[in-house]
Amino acid sequence: MPPQVPRAFFARSTLVVARQLLGQRLVRIEASGQRTSGWIVEAEAYIGQADLGCHAHVGRTRRNAAMWGPPGLAYVYFTYGMHWMLNVVTEREGFPAAVLLRAIVPSEGESRIRRRRSGRPTRVLTNGPAKVCQALAVDRRLNGHDLCAPAATLFIERGRRIPNRHITRGPRVGLTGVPEPWKSKPWRFCVTAAGIDRMEETADGTT
DNA sequence: AGCACGATTAACT
DNA sequence: GTTAATCGTGCTC
Numbered sequence: 001m002p003p004q005v006p007r008a009f010f011a012r013s014t015l016v017v018a019r020q021l022l023g024q025r026l027v028r029i030e031a032s033g034q035r036t037s038g039w040i041v042e043a044e045a046y047i048g049q050a051d052l053g054c055h056a057h058v059g060r061t062r063r064n065a066a067m068w069g070p071p072g073l074a075y076v077y078f079t080y081g082m083h084w085m086l087n088v089v090t091e092r093e094g095f096p097a098a099v100l101l102r103a104i105v106p107s108e109g110e111s112r113i114r115r116r117r118s119g120r121p122t123r124v125l126t127n128g129p130a131k132v133c134q135a136l137a138v139d140r141r142l143n144g145h146d147l148c149a150p151a152a153t154l155f156i157e158r159g160r161r162i163p164n165r166h167i168t169r170g171p172r173v174g175l176t177g178v179p180e181p182w183k184s185k186p187w188r189f190c191v192t193a194a195g196i197d198r199m200e201e202t203a204d205g206t207t
Numbered sequence: 208a209g210c211a212c213g214a215t216t217a218a219c220t
Numbered sequence: 221g222t223t224a225a226t227c228g229t230g231c232t233c
Binding site for chain 1: 228
């Protein structure tokens with residue numbers, strides 16, 4: 001079985017995809033052909049127009065159009081005047097939903113990641129959605145990119161299976177002003193510190 | 208054409 | 221704990 005995660009993986013319930021993305025590897029092929037990657041350790045689900053925390057709740061616009069596309073597309077958007085965020089589109093085409101990738105643990109190309117992150121300490125290197133994009137050189141050019149295409153320069157690769165005991169769930173981050181019940185939906189999934197330790201011990205392909 | 212805001216981050220007290 | 225940075229986006233005038 002090829003390592004690149006197929007479209008069928010993303011064509012499922014967004015909550016399932018968010019959960020199952022933990023432990024998988026997010027891979028960026030740079031212009032030089034070098035691989036830079038990290039294991040996904042935090043993700044959040046944004047599900048449909050009814051979800052008032054989801055960008056799709058305002059209807060389809062030029063910015064959020066990728067969410068209506070087929071599963072497996074990247075939805076990359078700009079916010080706070082300076083930050084890019086990376087999501088993976090889920091469910092069926094025409095239903096706007098996606099998973100925000102909030103944190104990774106560096107796997108390959110760590111020196112490039114550290115350079116792009118201005119040498120920041122390991123504990124704050126890639127623990128935020130804008131940090132993930134900075135680390136892997138993701139910006140608007142990757143909006144709408146097909147992560148399932150054979151020649152994709154950004155894609156998800158099969159990684160480690162994370163047991164439930166190493167996963168925590170909680171409310172999504174940063175939804176100030178979003179009304180209940182959406183604000184408190186436990187749609188954020190994180191690998192625990194113990195889970196990360198174990199993942200690093202047992203993972204292959206670390207460089 | 209102008210304006211208020213944001214799925215954040217880093218630097219501060 | 222607080223707050224400035226910074227600009228694309230979507231809305232109003």
